[in-house]
Amino acid sequence: MEQGHSVEQLTQRLRTFADERDWQQFHTPKNLAMALAGEVGELLAEFQWLTPDESARVMADPEAGARVRAEIGDVMIYLTRLADVLGIGLVAAAQDKLTDSARRYPVATARGRAVKAPR
Template sequence: MSTEIKQLQRTLTEFAQERDWEQFHTPKNLVMALNGEIGELTEIFQWLTPEQSLSLPENKQEHLEEELADVMMYLLRLADKCEVDIIEACHKKLIKNKAKYPADKCFGSAKKYNEL
């Protein structure tokens, strides 16, 4: 796993321990918190046109950065609690996705793998 990711996970663990929040950071609770943060991330783009979503004003860009950070931190906490090497899991999943979505069959298409 990336040293930077592992260090961030350690920092997040220390942050939780300093506040006695470890008791709340069960996989179930972390997934629920992650879902809430995804909702907050979604709100940033809600009702925007595709073009507007590509060029957010500065105040919304800052809000986007904060919500992305919240999502990432909960995801890293969840991976750590479940003893998942998130970088390795991403690499494995990318290999599976390449097999499910061969470029020559899905290029420029939004179809799901079972519709190709």
């Protein structure tokens, strides 16, 4: 079956997946956030002892690349499901955050600098 590539299509597919298995009862915001944190930890573990150069080339290694891709998939699944359960549009939330970051980090003062800006 051909699957769509939009966030909305992924959200619907995950909702259907959970509904078919009667998993909505387990998909509380707390449980989904904890699962998301666990998956992010597994993604971090793939990079833990790599040098910056090795981490930039991780996808060139078929085995490591496959693991990283799978972990990113897990992160995306839990993030998408959490946003759906909370009624948050992922793209809108990201766009809003980017707008706020552009305000906090104007190009003229932030270019080439990694300094945290005040809220």
